[in-house]
Amino acid sequence: MKRKHVFIVxxxxxxxxxxxxxxxxxxxxxxxxxxxxxxxxxxxxDDFLSPRDGHKHKGIDIxxxxxxxxxxxxxxxxxxxxxxxxxxxxxLIMDPHMRYHYYAHLSEIDTHKFxxxxxxxxxxxxxxxxxxxxxxxxxxxxxxxxxxxxxxxYKGAHYSIHYLNPVILLNEYFKTK
Ligand SMILES: [Zn+2]
Numbered sequence: 006m007k008r009k010h011v012f013i014v015x016x017x018x019x020x021x022x023x024x025x026x027x028x029x030x031x032x033x034x035x036x037x038x039x040x041x042x043x044x045x046x047x048x049x050x051d052d053f054l055s056p057r058d059g060h061k062h063k064g065i066d067i068x069x070x071x072x073x074x075x076x077x078x079x080x081x082x083x084x085x086x087x088x089x090x091x092x093x094x095x096x097l098i099m100d101p102h103m104r105y106h107y108y109a110h111l112s113e114i115d116t117h118k119f120x121x122x123x124x125x126x127x128x129x130x131x132x133x134x135x136x137x138x139x140x141x142x143x144x145x146x147x148x149x150x151x152x153x154x155x156x157x158x159y160k161g162a163h164y165s166i167h168y169l170n171p172v173i174l175l176n177e178y179f180k181t182k
Contacts (some may be wrong), residue, residue, distance in 0.1 A: 023072050025130075034080070034101055034102055034164070035079065035124050036078055036124070036174050036177075036178055037078055037079075037125055037178060038067070038077040038078065039076055039077065039108060039144060040067045040069045040073060040074075040103060040104040040131060040144050041073055041075075041076055042069070043067055043069060044081025045071060045175075047068050048067045048068070048172065048175060049066075050172055052064075052065040052066060052172065053065050053170040053171065053172055054168075054170075063147050063149075063173050064107065064146050064148070064171060065145075065146055065147075065170075065172055065175075067143055067144045067146055068141060068142070068143040069142065069143065069144065069162065070142065071112055071130070071142040072112060072113075072131065072132075073130065073131040074127045074129075074131075075096075075108055075144055076124075076127050076128065077098055077106070077122040077123070077125065077126045078124070078174075079100040079101075079104075079124055080100065080102065080108065080124050080147075080175040081100040081121075081122055082098065082099050082119060082121055082122070083096060083097070083116050083117065083118055083121075083122060083128070084098065084105070084119075085097040086114050086116060086117060088117055088134075089135060090135065090136070091135050091136045092107070092109035092110065092134075092135045092136075092145065093109060093110045093133075093136075093138075094110070094111035094113065094114050094132065095107065095109045095111065096108045096111065096114060096128050096129055103150070103151075103152050104149065105147075105149045107145075107146070107147040107148075108128060108129060108144060108145075108146060109146075110132055110133055110134050110135050110137040110143060110144065110145050111129035111130060111131070111144075112127070112129075112131065112132025112133070112177060113129055113130040114129045115127050115128055115130065116128040131143065131144050141148050146171050147168065149168050149169070150167055150168075150169060151167055151169050
């Protein structure tokens with residue numbers, strides 16, 4: 006291949022990669038409440054970063070009957086499913102803005118690693134696995150943004166700048182209902 010052709014191929018690849026990245030990064034990511042049938046009364050307004058034995062609650066709890074479907078709040082890719090000591094049965098999904106959505110205490114996992122999910126796809130069921138074993142069944146839901154370097158829509162201490170308050174998104178979502 007001539008040098009010029011190599012250059013054109015590399016340029017085309019770069020345009021493709023950057024274009025794909027931009028189309029993901031700059032499109033609006035639609036959002037839904039991750040618990041089927043939930044309402045504004047299913048979670049508390051000040052749950053995010055509320056004190057929990059020795060640390061701050063880096064997400065919110067959405068209460069529902071055990072077995073209620075948990076759905077993906079956005080489209081994305083399942084990065085991890087498994088069993089953690091604190092979270093119990095957990096699912097971790099990366100959305101197109103590279104934010105990580107963490108779904109915990111599931112009674113059952115209904116997806117698998119590297120599955121491509123759409124907004125509203127069922128990924129599990131509400132439960133109380135992990136350290137929620139003595140509390141009423143609920144979904145623990147955290148949105149983190151490990152690549153975010155600054156903060157404008159976050160509250161709390163410096164360590165929390167990578168955590169988004171799901172209450173803001175949920176309130177916005179239920180406003181349109
Ligand atoms: Zn929680």
